[in-house]
Amino acid sequence: MHAFVPVRNGLASKLEEVERRIIARLVADTAELLGTRIDEEPGAAPADEDELLAALDFDPADDVVTAAPTDAALARLLPPMSQDEDLAAELRTLTEDSVRAGKVERLATVWRELSAAGESVTVREGTEGQWLSALTDVRLVLAARLGIDDEADAERVYQRAQSRTGGQQSEDDVDDAMATMYAALTWWQESLLQAMTRRGRGRGR
Numbered sequence: 347m348h349a350f351v352p353v354r355n356g357l358a359s360k361l362e363e364v365e366r367r368i369i370a371r372l373v374a375d376t377a378e379l380l381g382t383r384i385d386e387e388p389g390a391a392p393a394d395e396d397e398l399l400a401a402l403d404f405d406p407a408d409d410v411v412t413a414a415p416t417d418a419a420l421a422r423l424l425p426p427m428s429q430d431e432d433l434a435a436e437l438r439t440l441t442e443d444s445v446r447a448g449k450v451e452r453l454a455t456v457w458r459e460l461s462a463a464g465e466s467v468t469v470r471e472g473t474e475g476q477w478l479s480a481l482t483d484v485r486l487v488l489a490a491r492l493g494i495d496d497e498a499d500a501e502r503v504y505q506r507a508q509s510r511t512g513g514q515q516s517e518d519d520v521d522d523a524m525a526t527m528y529a530a531l532t533w534w535q536e537s538l539l540q541a542m543t544r545r546g547r548g549r550g551r
Contacts, residue, residue: 347530349537350469352545357469357538366467368527369484370460376484377453379420380446384454385461419490423449423483449483452476474542481535488528492521504529 348360361369374385415421424442426434455476459467469477494500506522507529 347534350534350541352541353468355468356471357474357541357545358466359534359537360466365530366460369531370457372484372488372527372531373453373457373460373480376423376480376487377450377457379417379487380423380450380453382446382450384450384457419487422486422490449479452480453483456480469538474538477538478535481531481538485528485531485535488524488531492524492528494528 347362347365350357350359370385374383377384415424424438424445427437427441428434455473459469489500492499492503494503503525506525509522
């Protein structure tokens with residue numbers, strides 16, 4: 347996985363095939379968690395990838411729209427819009443369908459690019475916001491599965507990911523893999539923001 351760099355008409359990052367496949371699956375499964383299938387013809391994944399994704403417990407939500415989601419990951423994707431329970435329920439009824447649809451549309455934009463053939467993925471000019479939002483949603487799901495609630499939890503996960511990269515193994519390889527993916531996606535998203543900033547500075551000269 348390489349950092350994003352400015353290219354003609356956008357920003358690009360080189361990825362290994364296995365990295366593209368795993369991230370695409372995570373993006374598609376986040377959309378499915380929101381109730382929509384975007385990978386109509388998903389490719390077969392190796393057993394270790396299936397084990398990782400199964401541990402994330404992606405299941406389309408069956409919560410009624412007026413109720414707050416019971417799934418921890420979905421609750422992070424669709425948080426209440428008010429601390430007042432009655433008002434939150436009313437707002438959820440009025441807006442949740444459109445919020446879900448918007449998130450799925452952004453995730454689909456990212457999934458299509460990740461699923462295309464090639465050695466790199468390109469964030470087309472004008473779609474940067476869609477990418478940032480979609481990657482944030484995927485990271486929210488991973489954070490929920492990893493029990494990240496604050497900065498201390500996040501630091502614990504980063505340290506776990508670094509230990510795995512350094513060759514140290516724990517008794518829970520699946521959680522190690524999720525920690526690695528969370529750390530990698532966080533770094534990748536930050537590299538996208540940095541590339542956007544560099545491109546903006548270049549245009550301002």
